[in-house]
Amino acid sequence: MSDTKTIQLRKALSYGKGDQAKTVDSITLREPTAGEYEKAENAAGVYGLQIALIALLSGVPVDVIDQMYTSQIDEAADFVGSFGKEAISGMKASADEFELVLRSPVKLTADESPLNVASLELSEPTNQQKRKASAAGGTFASSIALISIVSKVPKNAVRALTARDFMAACAYFNGFQLRRTANSDD
Structure with missing residues (x-):
């Protein structure tokens, strides 16, 4: 591509x-x-x-x-x-925790800073985290907020994620819907 x-x-x-x-x-x-x-x-x-x-x-x-x-x-x-x-086609049930190694690390400053990120530590969000994120606005704003809240990475760093990295993080969160099917033992 x-x-x-x-x-x-x-x-x-x-x-x-x-x-x-x-x-x-x-x-x-x-x-x-x-x-x-x-x-x-x-x-x-x-x-x-x-x-x-x-x-x-x-x-x-x-x-x-x-x-x-x-x-x-x-x-x-x-x-x-x-x-x-790629993120959508590989949809599968998500594990409780996941380290997303970014294809394109985010480097917003020359200093050692939380704004510079090479990976995101993600986990299943709580309802409280989802509610807080949804207050950010539309679908994309809410997704950025949720990734920021769960990974403890500033929103500016999340906003700098490439589409592929952003969509992979969103797909991870969507995987919890797949995981909770009627025949699931979770």
Whole structure:
């Protein structure tokens, strides 16, 4: 899987006025971070999460992305969604505790700091932890909060996780739903 994807637009799109006018004939996307999912969720408004995330990742205004053909939006969304496919396809019941070794360690400072993380120590959340995390807002904001609370890692570090690492942590938490099936002995 490539870390970036450039999509050639079938119709060039323009925005801005006068000296600030720009025309784009392609957009380049990359793997999002957990924080970018959260930003897109907050900015979704009338355009929706998918359009907001594509705009954020490409650096092209959301109203310009909204003018793209739907097949090209789908192509962009498929690329962005590909970073979570491994976590979703490997869904299984979760163990009580789990160390998630990050594919891409987070290094937010040059110093030795809790903001720099190479792995997350995760465990089954308590109901209290889930309630506290859900107060953070939408789905992505709540997931970031839950990972932060359970792993005892600051939210800024969790927001810097790559999509693949973020989705793996989310899949671990979702695995507790699989574990508690009717024929389970847990």
